[in-house]
Amino acid sequence: MSTFLQASIDPAIVSRARRGDLKAHELVYRAYAKPVYNLAIRILRDPHQAEEVMQDTFIEVIRKIGSYRGDAPLGAWIRRIAANKALMVLRSAWHRLATPLDAEHESMAEDRGAAGEGMRAVESAELERQLAQLAPVTRAVIWLYDVEGYTHQEIATMMGKTASFSKSQLSRGHQKLRRMMAAAGEVQTCMQVSNSY
Amino acid sequence: MHASIEQLLELRDAQGQDGHTGDPELRAHVDGCGACRAELSRLDNLREAMRSLPEIEPPAGRWQAIAQAPSKSASSWRQPLAWGIAASLLVVVWLAGNLSGGDAIENRVAAPTGDVAPASVAVKRDNDLDALIDRSRRLGMLLQSLPGRPEVVRAGTDNTIASLENSLALVNYTLSQPDTALASGEARELWRSKVNLMDSLVKVRYTEASFASL
Numbered sequence: 001m002s003t004f005l006q007a008s009i010d011p012a013i014v015s016r017a018r019r020g021d022l023k024a025h026e027l028v029y030r031a032y033a034k035p036v037y038n039l040a041i042r043i044l045r046d047p048h049q050a051e052e053v054m055q056d057t058f059i060e061v062i063r064k065i066g067s068y069r070g071d072a073p074l075g076a077w078i079r080r081i082a083a084n085k086a087l088m089v090l091r092s093a094w095h096r097l098a099t100p101l102d103a104e105h106e107s108m109a110e111d112r113g114a115a116g117e118g119m120r121a122v123e124s125a126e127l128e129r130q131l132a133q134l135a136p137v138t139r140a141v142i143w144l145y146d147v148e149g150y151t152h153q154e155i156a157t158m159m160g161k162t163a164s165f166s167k168s169q170l171s172r173g174h175q176k177l178r179r180m181m182a183a184a185g186e187v188q189t190c191m192q193v194s195n196s197y
Numbered sequence: 198m199h200a201s202i203e204q205l206l207e208l209r210d211a212q213g214q215d216g217h218t219g220d221p222e223l224r225a226h227v228d229g230c231g232a233c234r235a236e237l238s239r240l241d242n243l244r245e246a247m248r249s250l251p252e253i254e255p256p257a258g259r260w261q262a263i264a265q266a267p268s269k270s271a272s273s274w275r276q277p278l279a280w281g282i283a284a285s286l287l288v289v290v291w292l293a294g295n296l297s298g299g300d301a302i303e304n305r306v307a308a309p310t311g312d313v314a315p316a317s318v319a320v321k322r323d324n325d326l327d328a329l330i331d332r333s334r335r336l337g338m339l340l341q342s343l344p345g346r347p348e349v350v351r352a353g354t355d356n357t358i359a360s361l362e363n364s365l366a367l368v369n370y371t372l373s374q375p376d377t378a379l380a381s382g383e384a385r386e387l388w389r390s391k392v393n394l395m396d397s398l399v400k401v402r403y404t405e406a407s408f409a410s411l
Binding site for chain 1: 201202203206239240243244246247248249250251252253254255256259260262263264266351352353354356404
């Protein structure tokens with residue numbers, strides 16, 4: 001389940017935020033900064049870009065929260081803004097110029113590994129490393145679909161593509177992850193992939 | 198034969214929906230096939246593993262920057278300003294198209310989906326020193342034409358711009374030394390570096406200006 005939907009905030013604070021209360025804005029930030037940052041860093045794999053997405057997201061949240069009607073949970077509303085910001089960075093030429101070296105990806109995986117315990121930490125670090133090796137758009141689709149729970153149609157709309165594109169990216173990403181896991185000895189390699197069964 | 202990953206993903210996602218188990222024929226195959234069952238289970242576990250990845254703490258102290266960012270209400274006086282910036286960007290794009298003789302840098306800068314050719318690819322066509330010098334002059338004009346930098350800048354963008362400008366200053370310094378007798382190959386390499394750095398700088402500045410005008 002997406003961490004955006006696990007975070008909760010008092011509706012009274014949301015009402016105050018909608019009226020422009022600066023303290024309420026800060027409380028919204030405190031409640032959702034971590035999910036926003038994590039969404040951005042999982043998609044972009046770069047702490048600096050993730051930080052900028054987080055900053056831009058909350059500037060927009062504060063600017064537009066007056067128009068938030070409460071039809072969807074606040075977390076889902078903020079998540080959409082954050083996802084759009086992260087995808088916008090992914091599309092930009094700026095992203096290609098500022099994409100960090102593989103070494104930085106590795107250090108990120110090591111940091112996460114150090115934060116966990118035993119085998120779980122090792123597995124998490126390995127999964128981080130494998131996700132980092134996916135093409136950025138493929139990784140974004142996998143994260144938005146499998147973790148954040150967006151539908152293919154929703155992802156397609158955000159990316160300006162078709163639902164088929166999202167489906168094929170998801171499938172391609174999982175195939176690549178499987179190959180990486182097979183190479184790492186995490187899965188058996190006898191699985192045949194075919195369109196018929 | 199086994200089910201494809203795409204089919205297994207559809208089955209996995211159908212399982213999560215109330216009252217749906219996916220394509221019955223596929224379901225029957227997977228139920229009777231150990232390899233497909235194992236693969237389906239792996240896909241399920243992988244999704245859970247991704248959802249369970251340790252959360253990463255965002256950097257501290259960002260709230261002040263967010264709280265101090267100027268409001269950009271679309272209904273305010275800023276809207277004409279945004280249109281003005283957008284118009285000036287269009288002029289820059291037009292100018293670049295005319296200056297660079299069919300190799301419009303901004304067409305590549307503005308390409309949205311990763312089809313941007315690296316600057317070095319463009320430069321390969323301009324191996325001649327005179328062409329590199331001419332290209333550097335055009336890029337210089339282009340940089341002059343870009344709108345000023347926004348009041349609120351992204352830390353990463355700012356670092357990238359500073360780094361490019363520092364590298365460019367170093368190249369310019371080397372090229373400007375009267376006592377430095379450069380072999381033609383060395384001079385070409387320096388001018389090529391200069392053109393690449395300026396091309397990158399245009400891209401970053403253009404993207405920054407595009408973000409600022411949103």
